[in-house]
Amino acid sequence: MVNLSTIAFDADDTLWHNERFFKLTEERFAELLRDHTDANGLPKRLYEAEKRNLGHYGFGVKGFVLSMIETALDVTDHKVPGEVIRELIDVGRDMLAHPIELLPHAQETVEALAGSHRILLITKGDLLHQERKLAQSGLGDFFDAVEIVSDKTPDVYARIFAGHDGGAEGAMMVGNSMKSDVRPAIEAGSHGVFVPHDLAWDFEHADAPEHPKYHEIADLGALPDLIKAIG
Known part of the structure; x- marks a missing residue:
C-alpha cells in the first residue's frame, strides 16, 4: 500500500x-414572495431550478441568485415586482461579500x-x-x-x-x-x-x-x- x-x-x-448563508437567503426569498404567491412548494421549485441550472451556471452564489430570480418569475407568472428582483440581486451581493x-x-x-x-x-x-x-x-x-x-x-x-x-x-x-x-x-x-x-x-x-x-x-x-x- x-x-x-x-x-x-x-x-x-x-x-x-457556507451553507448557512444559503439557508438564510432562502428564508429571505420566501419572505419577499409571501405577498405575491403561495409559499407552499416554493423551496421545491427553487431546488428544481437550481438543479436544472447547474449545467448552465455551475455551482455557487451567482447561479443560486439567477435560480431565485427565475423561480420568482415562474411562480408569479412574471408578475413579480421589480423591487423584489432588485432585492434578490442585492442579497446575492451580500452573500458574495460575507466574511469568512x-x-x-x-x-x-x-x-x-x-x-x-x-x-x-x-x-x-x-x-x-x-x-x-x-x-x-x-x-x-x-x-x-x-x-x-x-x-x-x-x-x-x-x-x-x-x-x-x-x-x-x-x-x-x-x-x-x-x-x-x-x-x-x-x-x-x-x-x-x-x-x-x-x-x-x-x-x-x-x-x-x-x-x-x-x-x-x-x-x-x-x-x-x-x-x-x-x-
Whole structure:
C-alpha cells in the first residue's frame, strides 16, 4: 500500500461556513414572495431550478441568485415586482461579500499537516468568489496547490492526484459532501474522509460507500490521528 503523501481538502462547509448563508437567503426569498404567491412548494421549485441550472451556471452564489430570480418569475407568472428582483440581486451581493468564518479545528489541522504532507484545496464554484474566500480565510499559504473545478468527478480527482507524488493511491480527500468529496475520490483510488456538517444542500446527499478507504470523523480535529493510523 502506498503511504499517504497528499491530503486534499474541500473548502465550503469543510474549512469554513457556507451553507448557512444559503439557508438564510432562502428564508429571505420566501419572505419577499409571501405577498405575491403561495409559499407552499416554493423551496421545491427553487431546488428544481437550481438543479436544472447547474449545467448552465455551475455551482455557487451567482447561479443560486439567477435560480431565485427565475423561480420568482415562474411562480408569479412574471408578475413579480421589480423591487423584489432588485432585492434578490442585492442579497446575492451580500452573500458574495460575507466574511469568512473558519470551522472548528480548520486552521490548526491544516497548519499541522502542512509540515508533513502535500496539502491541496479542491473546491467547486465560482472562480472569483472561491479565490476571494481563500484569501480571506488566512489559510492560503498552507496549500501547495489550489484546484477550483466546475464539478468533482472520479476523472477530475484522478487528474489532480496524478500530478502529485503517490498519485491517487497516496492521496486523501477530506470533505463534508458524500456525493462530491468522498465517493468520487474513492472511485479514483484515494482515501475519502467524510466530515459531517449540520447543514447540507440536498443535492450533495449520498449513501456512504462500503469500502476500506472510506472514513468518517466528527470534526477536523480528529484528522491527524486518522492519518497516522493509516500511515
